[in-house]
Amino acid sequence: MIAIRAATAADARALAELRWEFRTAGYDPNEARDAFVTRCTAWMLRELQRASPWQAWVAVDDAEIVGQVWLCVVEKIPNPIAELERLGYVSNLYVNPSARGGIGTRLLEGALDWCRAHQIDRVVLWPTQRSETLYLRHGFARHADVMELKIRS
Numbered sequence: 001m002i003a004i005r006a007a008t009a010a011d012a013r014a015l016a017e018l019r020w021e022f023r024t025a026g027y028d029p030n031e032a033r034d035a036f037v038t039r040c041t042a043w044m045l046r047e048l049q050r051a052s053p054w055q056a057w058v059a060v061d062d063a064e065i066v067g068q069v070w071l072c073v074v075e076k077i078p079n080p081i082a083e084l085e086r087l088g089y090v091s092n093l094y095v096n097p098s099a100r101g102g103i104g105t106r107l108l109e110g111a112l113d114w115c116r117a118h119q120i121d122r123v124v125l126w127p128t129q130r131s132e133t134l135y136l137r138h139g140f141a142r143h144a145d146v147m148e149l150k151i152r153s
Helices: 009-024 033-049 103-117 132-137
Strands: 003-006 054-061 064-075 086-095 122-124
Touching: 003 103, 009 033, 009 054, 009 064, 009 086, 033 054, 054 103, 064 103, 086 103, 103 132
Parallel strands: 086 122
Antiparallel strands: 003 054, 054 064, 064 086
């Protein structure tokens, strides 16, 4: 049985390794694996050890982390209208291919439940082509009013 739980600092290296798998699937890396995993582990360790805008959850199968999702809470400027003042940015939802079959759904639902319980106004993300149907099933929609400027290519 795969369990979903909050990530801890002890999970940082396993999460960094999954991040490598996720981002290099279908893309050529411009950084050596060991260098990236070391750098990413340090970042994840820092974010998981302190009061951080980042939250993370893991899927664990027999003590092995097989999936993860991260959520960054962004504080909005105070607002005098009936609109909550925080939004969430979902990132890095990834499940090891050998463990797929509902785990991504459970991770996403856990993050969305957390958002509902913590007064998050809306959740934004940039889906992969493969993940778009998962997000659509959970009520996400593409909106023409979202604009993006990519500073570097």
